[in-house]
Amino acid sequence: MSKQQVRLASLLLEEAFGDQVEAVGTYLLKNGGSNLGEISKGTGLQINKVKKCLVVLIQHQLALFEPHSSGKYVLYSVSVESVQLRGRFPRYILASRELYGQIGELICEYILHQGRTLMSQCINRVAERLEVTLGAAPAEVSKVVKTKFVGMVEGQYLTRVKPPSTESALGQVNSGDSARTPIFGKFELPSSLTAIKYTGNKRKRDEEDPGNQPSSKRAKKNTGEGEEKPVDDGVFWSVNFDNFHQHFQDKAIVSAVRERVDETAACVMRSLLRMAINLSQDKSLQTKSSPTLYKGRMAEYLPDKPKLSEMDLEHYLKALTDDQAHFLSKEDDSGGGGYAVDYQQCAQGLCQATVEGIVRERFSSKCLRVFRLLLVKRVLEQKQVVDMAMIPSKEARELLYSLLAENFISLQEIPRTMDYAPSRTFYLFSVNLPSVARLLLERTYQALGNIVSRRMFEMKTHK
């Protein structure tokens, strides 16, 4: 949680929620878990305001709360990552469009707007919007929307929000099943699913069948009669960011393969990744490599269009395995050949390619040659660099020192004698890729913060 990260997080909060929520959020970011009183004192806001800000933050899953160990008060905390993810919302929406069409995009957008929502609420709002644009009958629209929603849940792009664990009862939860069980199913659909029906616009509300429970929670119609509880009360859904991240990672791997090998290999890779997702139990992003994918079972995942024969498939698999970037690794010989997608290697390759691109743009291609040389050879002396890269000595020295100044490479001195005489010590240059990546990440946060801040400034001055 660096200074730049916190700065970016506060700017994102301010952009989305205004300065009060931003003040509370920043305080929690900088000071860790605090209770209401501390927040109020630290931010200078009144308790009422702090409460509202916290509700907003919790609603959008930016803040977490838990009772203090003494049981006397509640501690609130904000995690930087969850705030930073807000910057990626457009990408999630675009990805839902790719995966689930326009309806999926609208669903995703609505849920991102609200933070978390009931299924019925979401379906209603999306169906409303679609009705306006498409002009189709409400029943059809709602059916389609519901199917898409269910599809997204099954694809694990939407997840249930965990109810807070309390000793007391969770109140009346109409759906009954998953909400009460101690093992809380993240992707379980409530049994009352079928009862959720979109009942048309408010104009048509009177004509509806009184048998159906109208599940719309219309704020406009907040009359004194009291609103009926929605059918799936208490079953909240939110976007499952991790799955989207997995999706992005897969896309990146496929495009990397496309560039390194060719289009057909990219198709093969995509089908392998799909197979891996289907087969893996634990779908976290931390897995190093996929479960072993046996060639004998790959046939069902391969696409129809580029019809690959047995031999072709074999060739491609071998090419991917032997490639320097190590996309696949051969695990097994049984079952026609068992391969595993090595996520870690892929990630490293992608990272390296990105860093190389940055070096190329920030310095020059000669610098890039030196950099790649160091990546391959790990540790080199200045003289060796000169020999291997075929660059004259003076130029090589300047390149190396410019890279050193920007912390892309590091220098280690190894003395030959007890007194550190410069003429008699080895100076070794090397590249530490993880630390370079972290550095660049920091600078990216700083750049992002600068951009957001600049935009806010421009908007203010040109109001």
Added chain:
Amino acid sequence: MSRGRGRGRGRGKPFAGLESLLPGEPPPPPILTPPPLFPPMEKRPLELRKLPTDTELLALKENLRLYMQQSPFALKAGPEKQGIRRYSDKYIQLLESESNEFVSWRPDWRFFPGELRPGSSKRRRVSSGPKPVVPSSRKRARSSEGGRGGGGGAGKDSAPPGRKKVTFADGGERVDPLSDVDESVTKEKGEEEGEGEEGEGEVEEEVYDEEVEEEDTDYNMSYFDNGEDYGGNESDALEEGPFESGSMEVGEDGDMMVEDIMCEGAEAVAVGGGRDGLDISSCDEEVPVYYSPHQHQVSVGVAGMMVKLVRIVRSVEVTP
């Protein structure tokens, strides 16, 4: 690494300045100013990537940003109150909420800690006792509040914390003593439970951003004083009168006579946070400045009920 420590830590350039140096020349003078804020760049960065996906992403982002700014989640500071309650206030708020369907977003309180609910701190200590007990109970109230510091947010304490907030800030809501006393008794029983508890019907009725809670009467019931507290309690040095200084939350508006009575220390306490014994003394110093005898008479009305109100009002603790 440790070998290089005195030599530049891998970041320093042992020969850096020596490139342009010729032997025999004195080294260049040290630079004493910080480097320029925007150093000139030899290479310009690449052009912005303008693929169709990028334009779509940009459009989506703009939509999202505009939506969030207009949504009820973007909390804005309340409109400036003119200092007087107007009849039209109620209707302006209704109008706004009708036009903007998002204004009355209601959180589902089961997913939030109990203390965040708007009415949750409107608890009061149902203390019994006739007036002679008043001074000591006040002291007791204050000191026990002080001792508790920031506790009790989860409502898990066996002794219900005697905290009550009289929010004079929002549109001049008054504490309706009758309704609140009834409410509080039931609430106290209800509030014993854990965080996820949602029980009281009264609390449920509160709209999240409600401004007008209880009925507004034009008659300020809390200002009637039957003179019981005046002149009879000189022995108590800490006595501050019916309205305790630190007890009110300072709202956005400056209305109400009540706040005139408060001392400056109250503002700091209201904004600042936990009350402990120290704050009381700081308030006390300033009390004489603002207090005038007649204000003792500006107090609460009907005997038993109003004494309770006095105690309640006094026992406000701003921070939970």
